[in-house]
Amino acid sequence: MQIDDTDRRILRHLLADPALGTAALADRAGVTQATCWRRLDRLRAGGIIRTQGARIDWRALGYEVEVSLRFSLDKTNPRAFDEFIDAARAVPEVVAIETFLGRVDVRLNVIARDMRDYQEIYRHRILTLPHIADIEALMLVATIKDESALPL
Structure with a gap:
């Protein structure tokens, strides 16, 4: 699966703060909420995003x-x-x-x-x-x- 600069921006912000909601993530990545949601869905379907969860200390x-x-x-x-x-x-x-x-x-x-x-x-x-x-x-x-x- 190929990813572009928009996907990379979304992934960078998601990695920095996995608890971000779609609206906040879209705002930080500079895309609309609908675009962000579609991109996240595609990244999950493509196996790039496997899971979102807590890291326990x-x-x-x-x-x-x-x-x-x-x-x-x-x-x-x-x-x-x-x-x-x-x-x-x-x-x-x-x-x-x-x-x-x-x-x-x-x-x-x-x-x-x-x-x-x-x-x-x-x-x-x-x-x-x-x-x-x-x-x-x-x-x-x-x-x-x-x-x-x-x-x-």
């Missing part, structure tokens, strides 16, 4: 620990990958699951209230996941840049 909710766990799976079982992913989805503290090509097969981002909570999650929910061949943990110290925006 886990720390503000009391989750002080975030750990990225990298897994290599034992692939002797042909269902290892699917069974691992299905089990990981059931762990409430897993906030992201990503798959890779290379030495690491899967990465899970796990949140916990503190180190004691993380140890419990790790021992009782993570280490019980099926088909783990190797695991590496990286504790988040700081997020320097976290942007999903493109240079539009």
Whole structure:
């Protein structure tokens, strides 16, 4: 799907403030409300805008620990990958699951209230996941840049 400068303006303002209503977004993008609505509809239908939602600050909710766990799976079982992913989805503290090509097969981002909570999650929910061949943990110290925006 091709986008033009008007689409880019709308997307820039939408990324800057996802809570904007169509009228305010149209005003900021310099188009009519009807044009803005049609453009948004086309961008959604074309898969450019997938969803609009809230970004939650886990720390503000009391989750002080975030750990990225990298897994290599034992692939002797042909269902290892699917069974691992299905089990990981059931762990409430897993906030992201990503798959890779290379030495690491899967990465899970796990949140916990503190180190004691993380140890419990790790021992009782993570280490019980099926088909783990190797695991590496990286504790988040700081997020320097976290942007999903493109240079539009």
